[in-house]
Amino acid sequence: MLREEELKTFVDGTTRYFEVAAQQPASIGSPYLLEGEPAMHDYTGMISVSGKREGVVYFTAPRAMLTVLLMKMQESDFSHESMRDLVGEVANTISGNARRDFGHDFVISVPSVFAGEKPQISQPTGARAFVIPIHWRSHSAKLVVSLT
Amino acid sequence: MLLSGVDRNRRLLTAAAGIVLAAVMGLVLIAGFRLATQIRANVGTLQQASELEAYPSAISEQLTALRQRLDTLEYTGHVHGELASSVRGFNRDFTALEHQKGIDPTAMRAAVALWTNYTPVLAKVLSYHGEPYSDTATNSSLSRSGRVFYAHVRRAELFAQANAAALHRELAVVSASLQARTAAAASRLRWLLSGGVLAVLLLGLAAAYLQVARGRGERAARDAQDQTRDILATVREGFFLLDADYRIGAVWSQALTTMFGRGDFAGLTFEELLRDKVPTETLNTAMKFIKLLWGERAHENLMKSINPLGQLEVTMDNGRGGKETRYLQFDFHRVMGPKGVKHVLCAVGDITSSVMLTRELHEAQENAHSQIDMMVGMLHSDPLQLGSFLDSASAGLKHVNAILKEPARTHAEFSKKLSGLARELHSMKGEAAALNLMSIAQRVHHLEDMLAELKARSELTGNDFLPLVLKLDELLAHLRGVREMTLKLSSLREQPSPADGTLSTPALRVPTAGPEELASTLQSLAHKLAEDHGKDFKLALSGLAQCPPAYLGMLKDCLIQMLRNAAVHGIEANEVRRAGAKSGGGQVRVDFRRVESGYELTFEDDGAGLSPEALKEAAVRKKLLSEEQAAQLDNRAALALIFKPGFSTRNEVSMDAGRGAGMDVVAKAVYGLGGRIGVSTNPGRYTRFKIALPALGETAVA
Numbered sequence: 001m002l003r004e005e006e007l008k009t010f011v012d013g014t015t016r017y018f019e020v021a022a023q024q025p026a027s028i029g030s031p032y033l034l035e036g037e038p039a040m041h042d043y044t045g046m047i048s049v050s051g052k053r054e055g056v057v058y059f060t061a062p063r064a065m066l067t068v069l070l071m072k073m074q075e076s077d078f079s080h081e082s083m084r085d086l087v088g089e090v091a092n093t094i095s096g097n098a099r100r101d102f103g104h105d106f107v108i109s110v111p112s113v114f115a116g117e118k119p120q121i122s123q124p125t126g127a128r129a130f131v132i133p134i135h136w137r138s139h140s141a142k143l144v145v146s147l148t
Numbered sequence: 149m150l151l152s153g154v155d156r157n158r159r160l161l162t163a164a165a166g167i168v169l170a171a172v173m174g175l176v177l178i179a180g181f182r183l184a185t186q187i188r189a190n191v192g193t194l195q196q197a198s199e200l201e202a203y204p205s206a207i208s209e210q211l212t213a214l215r216q217r218l219d220t221l222e223y224t225g226h227v228h229g230e231l232a233s234s235v236r237g238f239n240r241d242f243t244a245l246e247h248q249k250g251i252d253p254t255a256m257r258a259a260v261a262l263w264t265n266y267t268p269v270l271a272k273v274l275s276y277h278g279e280p281y282s283d284t285a286t287n288s289s290l291s292r293s294g295r296v297f298y299a300h301v302r303r304a305e306l307f308a309q310a311n312a313a314a315l316h317r318e319l320a321v322v323s324a325s326l327q328a329r330t331a332a333a334a335s336r337l338r339w340l341l342s343g344g345v346l347a348v349l350l351l352g353l354a355a356a357y358l359q360v361a362r363g364r365g366e367r368a369a370r371d372a373q374d375q376t377r378d379i380l381a382t383v384r385e386g387f388f389l390l391d392a393d394y395r396i397g398a399v400w401s402q403a404l405t406t407m408f409g410r411g412d413f414a415g416l417t418f419e420e421l422l423r424d425k426v427p428t429e430t431l432n433t434a435m436k437f438i439k440l441l442w443g444e445r446a447h448e449n450l451m452k453s454i455n456p457l458g459q460l461e462v463t464m465d466n467g468r469g470g471k472e473t474r475y476l477q478f479d480f481h482r483v484m485g486p487k488g489v490k491h492v493l494c495a496v497g498d499i500t501s502s503v504m505l506t507r508e509l510h511e512a513q514e515n516a517h518s519q520i521d522m523m524v525g526m527l528h529s530d531p532l533q534l535g536s537f538l539d540s541a542s543a544g545l546k547h548v549n550a551i552l553k554e555p556a557r558t559h560a561e562f563s564k565k566l567s568g569l570a571r572e573l574h575s576m577k578g579e580a581a582a583l584n585l586m587s588i589a590q591r592v593h594h595l596e597d598m599l600a601e602l603k604a605r606s607e608l609t610g611n612d613f614l615p616l617v618l619k620l621d622e623l624l625a626h627l628r629g630v631r632e633m634t635l636k637l638s639s640l641r642e643q644p645s646p647a648d649g650t651l652s653t654p655a656l657r658v659p660t661a662g663p664e665e666l667a668s669t670l671q672s673l674a675h676k677l678a679e680d681h682g683k684d685f686k687l688a689l690s691g692l693a694q695c696p697p698a699y700l701g702m703l704k705d706c707l708i709q710m711l712r713n714a715a716v717h718g719i720e721a722n723e724v725r726r727a728g729a730k731s732g733g734g735q736v737r738v739d740f741r742r743v744e745s746g747y748e749l750t751f752e753d754d755g756a757g758l759s760p761e762a763l764k765e766a767a768v769r770k771k772l773l774s775e776e777q778a779a780q781l782d783n784r785a786a787l788a789l790i791f792k793p794g795f796s797t798r799n800e801v802s803m804d805a806g807r808g809a810g811m812d813v814v815a816k817a818v819y820g821l822g823g824r825i826g827v828s829t830n831p832g833r834y835t836r837f838k839i840a841l842p843a844l845g846e847t848a849v850a
Contacts, residue, residue, distance in 0.1 A: 005473075007618065027557065028609065031552065031610060033552075103466065131553075133610070135557055
């Protein structure tokens with residue numbers, strides 16, 4: 001079973017990104033368990049985890065949110081590639097936070113990025129996915145943690 | 149390094165021997181010096197005495213030479229002068245000898261006596277100063293004074309010839325006695341010098357022994373230091389000494405460096421060691437405990453039993469820029485000195501793996517126990533009731549998740565979720581307890597505890613809900629396990645069980661229960677409640693068969709809650725009932741009937757009834773009402789308080805009461821179906837609930 005401190009590590013990694021990159025912290029909404037198909041926004045950055053835990057962790061955000069985030073970061077390029085890079089960076093920050101807290105217990109993959117298309121997410125059997133809404137300004141994204 | 153007692157004594161003894169030998173050497177040197185001085189004096193005296201021995205014969209010869217010169221009328225002045233010189237010399241030396249110590253007194257006295265006799269005889273010779281000859285033209289002859297002088301010389305010559313040998317002999321005896329004394333002194337000096345040489349040799353040996361012992365001691369000390377260093381570098385526990393200022397000493401074991409991620413321990417206070425690693429409150433408690441250790445009257449074993457640092461949770465840097473939680477065990481031992489506690493020895497062990505293992509073991513044991521409890525509960529339950537419960541529990545948790553899923557950003561939005569979650573969970577717990585599925589009931593109870601704790605917070609965020617959603621996941625997994633086991637049991641009973649889905653995972657479905665199963669569930673719940681709360685009551689059920697299937701679920705939820713309320717709050721303990729002149733056991737009556745407007749459920753217990761005043765007091769206590777508001781309530785409004793969310797007359801929460809979610813759940817369920825609920829009571833006599841439900845297809849006004 002996933003432990004609270006492990007879940008917090010992923011959540012903190014996500015909110016920290018907003019704090020560092022946009023100097024404006026993100027807050028988290030009411031967490032819940034995922035039912036049915038995962039609800040994806042426009043862009044998704046995902047890392048796969050193996051070792052002590054098996055599964056995936058992904059951050060999925062709408063285009064509008066990423067655009068505002070890029071603006072806050074003084075970026076002028078709002079292209080498709082920029083959006084992809086941005087969710088990739090968030091996933092990378094989540095990954096760094098996990099490496100820092102869990103060390104060698106977790107083997108974490110390089111982030112993969114999906115945009116528009118439905119990603120191939122292979123959830124581990126027996127693992128339920130936790131959905132943590134990430135609120136930033138008036139926008140909402142989701143962090144999904146599905147680990148055994 | 150610590151010297152053993154034997155070594156110390158040996159070194160002390162050797163040092164004492166050295167001091168004694170040095171003292172002896174000093175004495176030998178002083179005595180030798182004195183003896184040497186004495187010998188030197190004796191040798192001088194002996195020389196004098198030896199020289200004196202020659203005088204008697206010389207005087208005698210000189211007298212003879214003087215007389216012969218007088219006989220031949222030769223010049224006598226020269227010989228007379230020599231004689232005078234000899235006598236003066238003898239007198240001087242003899243007088244000097246007379247005062248020397250250690251001379252044979254008899255011989256000396258005899259020599260003195262003899263010389264005393266010499267003196268007048270010689271004096272007459274020596275006192276002559278005239279011309280002994282008278283000269284004429286033809287010859288010379290003795291003058292008149294010369295003849296007298298000649299007579300004195302002749303007498304003196306004869307006296308000297310007669311006594312010279314005796315005087316020489318006596319002087320020889322004196323010399324011999326002096327020689328003997330000198331020889332004795334020389335012999336003593338020899339012995340003394342031999343003793344001195346021996347003492348020097350012994351002193352040398354003692355010094356050599358001390359040097360060897362010291363060298364050996366230093367080698368042993370170096371070895372011991374090396375061994376201590378090796379031990380401190382290798383041992384896996386952290387060791388250090390604390391002084392009276394709670395500062396760490398200069399020596400500590402290497403393991404501390406790994407444990408605390410630093411190497412500057414010398415002089416560090418215990419407080420500085422733990423600051424930022426443990427909460428302030430824990431640190432304060434730890435410091436109070438350390439101070440107690442320095443008390444003279446503190447009993448070490450007793451102190452050990454109250455050690456607050458037996459399993460200390462500390463937050464450490466994990467070396468990758470992050471933090472990690474570790475568990476350290478501190479043991480304290482007092483090092484006593486002559487003036488009381490000298491140091492406190494601290495032994496620190498990293499027991500993180502052990503704590504984790506214990507925790508996992510505990511969890512595994514708990515799981516095993518809950519599985520057994522679950523199995524026992526399931527074996528005692530009717531499969532139909534169980535299936536019904538699992539269906540409603542799955543639906544309930546789905547609803548719980550739906551409540552969680554509703555977007556929330558503010559405290560008010562988060563807080564609103566709590567009441568809804570509490571109602572759902574409370575119903576589920578009641579049902580689980582009724583079926584004796586305690587592992588489920590306890591898990592739900594734990595979730596309710598978490599909700600209660602969140603409710604008390606002044607500020608709520610999504611972070612506060614993370615533990616809740618994890619517990620919900622755990623409960624779902626547990627329910628899934630129960631469902632799988634139920635299916636296996638069903639297949640054992642050869643009852644086919646089709647599969648169905650719940651929430652997001654494929655789940656297994658078991659048949660739903662009917663009125664008969666409901667009656668059985670209620671009876672077993674009543675039995676369990678009576679046992680748990682030490683109450684004696686009977687449950688009489690009638691008309692349940694008339695309940696349409698659509699109302700059966702709601703009826704079950706309501707009856708479970710009301711039955712729990714009746715058992716906890718309504719039915720009195722036996723002694724109270726006897727004191728109130730009531731019949732032995734209590735009665736709880738449930739009647740369901742078809743009425744003109746639909747259906748009517750009556751639930752009645754012959755217990756303590758409801759006291760409007762007690763209800764108002766409880767509402768004030770639970771801060772649902774102010775005292776002024778409570779005072780304004782009439783009896784009817786006071787009775788309605790029981791349907792308020794969060795209301796309970798209980799101060800403590802138990803598995804069956806105290807949450808204040810019981811009648812709230814009932815009322816919500818009834819209102820949800822378009823029904824009405826009413827309560828009447830006679831304090832000390834009964835409490836009666838009447839629930840009116842609309843006929844199916846109709847909707848009553850609530």
